[in-house]
Amino acid sequence: MSMEQSWRWYGPNDPVSLSDIRQAGATGIVNALHEIPVGQVWTVEEINKRKKIIEDAGLRWSVVESVPVAEEIKSGGKHRDEFIEVFQECIRNLGKCGVPTICYNFMPVLDWTRTHLDFPIEDGSTALRFDAIAFAAFDLLILKRPTAEKEYDAQMRENAKAYLGKLSEQEQLVLQQSIIAGLPGSDKNYSLAEFQEQLDHYKNIDEQQLRENLAYFLKKIIPIAEESGVKMAIHPDDPPRPLLGLPRVVSTEADAISLLEVVSSPANGLTFCTGSFGAHPKNDLPGMVERLGHKINFLHLRSVQREPDGSFYEANHLEGDANMYQVVKAVVKEMRKRQASGRKDDQIPMRPDHGHKMLDDLHKKTNPGYTAIGRLRGLAELRGLEMGISYTLQQ
Known part of the structure; x- marks a missing residue:
C-alpha cells in the first residue's frame, strides 16, 4: 500500500502534457474545469468530457483542485446562498461522474501569495x-x-x-x-x-466573522458531499498569516480542529499541505499527521525554508523545514491503520507540490511552481522515501 501518486494538470493548455505526466510515473490527475467561471455549475457533460481525456491517456481523475469558492460565500454576501447552491450542484455532479475528492480553500481574495x-x-x-x-x-x-x-x-x-x-x-x-x-x-x-x-469587500470582516462564514458554508456542503460519495479537503492558508488586512482562519492545527468539528463527517477533511502549514513555525507537521491523519483526504508534499522575519522560499522536497521523512512515515502509518480498520480510502492521494524551475524548463513558459522537471524530481524523491520507510516498517 502506497500513497496514490498524482500530479496537478491545468487542462489541455498546460505545457506539461498528460503523456509527460504518465512518463513521470504518476497515475492520478489533479485537475479542475478552470474555463468555467465562478458561480456556474460544472455539468455532468463537461465533467465527463474532461474525465474521458484523462482516462484516454491511461490516467485517473482522482482529485478536483479546485471548485472555486465564490468571494460572496467567503464574505457572507447577500447572494451567498445562490452561490452555495451552485457549489452543491457541482459536488453532486462530480459524485455522479466518480470523481471522489474535492480540494478547495477559504482564503479571501488571494488563493496564494508570493513576491x-x-x-x-x-x-x-x-x-x-x-x-x-x-x-x-x-x-x-x-x-x-x-x-x-x-x-x-x-x-x-x-x-x-x-x-x-x-x-x-x-x-x-x-x-x-x-x-x-x-x-x-x-x-x-x-x-x-x-x-x-x-x-x-472584506473591510468589515474580521477573523471571527470569516470563521462564521466558513462554518455556514460547511454546514451547507458537507451533507451534500456525504450523500454524493465525495470527500471535501480544505487547503490551508498560503502563507498561514493575515495579509493585506484580510483575516486567515486555516493556518494552524487549532484552526484545522475547529473547522473539522463544525460538521462531524468523513466528508469533512483536510488537504494537508506541508508547505502551507510548514510556513508557520509553530506547526508540528509530523505531529499534525499523527493527530489529524484520519481526516486527511489529500496531500500536498513540499517543503519551505523559513527565515526569521516571516519570509520563506520553496526548498527541494526533502530539504527545508518540513522534516519530510517524519511526515511521510506518519502518513504510511496512517494508511496502514486505515487498511487494518477496513476503510476504503486507505490510499491517500498525494501530489508533489510545486518544484524548482530547472534544466530545460528554465527556458520555457510554465505555470509558476508547476514545471515538469522540478516536480519530476520531487515525485521521484518522495516515491523513494516512501518505499524506504515502508520496507523499514515491515522489518
Missing part, C-alpha cells in the same frame, strides 16, 4: 519565494492600502522603503504582478484600483 516567482537558488534553479519586506513594500508604497501603516512596525516600514528604493519601475511592476498572480483568474491584468476594490 518572487523566479527566485534564484544556489544550484542555478529558481523557486517561488515570499519576501516579507518586499510584500510590505508593495502593500505600503505601491498599493498604498489605506490602513496598512497601522499593521507594520517602524522597522518594517523603514525596511520596506529602503527595499523599494532599490527597485526600478520595471522591477516594481514585476513585484506587483507576482503578488496579483495569486488572484483567481489572474491571467486578467488587474489594476491596483481593481485589486483594492476586491480587498474592500
Whole structure:
C-alpha cells in the first residue's frame, strides 16, 4: 500500500502534457474545469468530457483542485446562498461522474501569495519565494492600502522603503504582478484600483466573522458531499498569516480542529499541505499527521525554508523545514491503520507540490511552481522515501 501518486494538470493548455505526466510515473490527475467561471455549475457533460481525456491517456481523475469558492460565500454576501447552491450542484455532479475528492480553500481574495516567482537558488534553479519586506513594500508604497501603516512596525516600514528604493519601475511592476498572480483568474491584468476594490469587500470582516462564514458554508456542503460519495479537503492558508488586512482562519492545527468539528463527517477533511502549514513555525507537521491523519483526504508534499522575519522560499522536497521523512512515515502509518480498520480510502492521494524551475524548463513558459522537471524530481524523491520507510516498517 502506497500513497496514490498524482500530479496537478491545468487542462489541455498546460505545457506539461498528460503523456509527460504518465512518463513521470504518476497515475492520478489533479485537475479542475478552470474555463468555467465562478458561480456556474460544472455539468455532468463537461465533467465527463474532461474525465474521458484523462482516462484516454491511461490516467485517473482522482482529485478536483479546485471548485472555486465564490468571494460572496467567503464574505457572507447577500447572494451567498445562490452561490452555495451552485457549489452543491457541482459536488453532486462530480459524485455522479466518480470523481471522489474535492480540494478547495477559504482564503479571501488571494488563493496564494508570493513576491518572487523566479527566485534564484544556489544550484542555478529558481523557486517561488515570499519576501516579507518586499510584500510590505508593495502593500505600503505601491498599493498604498489605506490602513496598512497601522499593521507594520517602524522597522518594517523603514525596511520596506529602503527595499523599494532599490527597485526600478520595471522591477516594481514585476513585484506587483507576482503578488496579483495569486488572484483567481489572474491571467486578467488587474489594476491596483481593481485589486483594492476586491480587498474592500472584506473591510468589515474580521477573523471571527470569516470563521462564521466558513462554518455556514460547511454546514451547507458537507451533507451534500456525504450523500454524493465525495470527500471535501480544505487547503490551508498560503502563507498561514493575515495579509493585506484580510483575516486567515486555516493556518494552524487549532484552526484545522475547529473547522473539522463544525460538521462531524468523513466528508469533512483536510488537504494537508506541508508547505502551507510548514510556513508557520509553530506547526508540528509530523505531529499534525499523527493527530489529524484520519481526516486527511489529500496531500500536498513540499517543503519551505523559513527565515526569521516571516519570509520563506520553496526548498527541494526533502530539504527545508518540513522534516519530510517524519511526515511521510506518519502518513504510511496512517494508511496502514486505515487498511487494518477496513476503510476504503486507505490510499491517500498525494501530489508533489510545486518544484524548482530547472534544466530545460528554465527556458520555457510554465505555470509558476508547476514545471515538469522540478516536480519530476520531487515525485521521484518522495516515491523513494516512501518505499524506504515502508520496507523499514515491515522489518
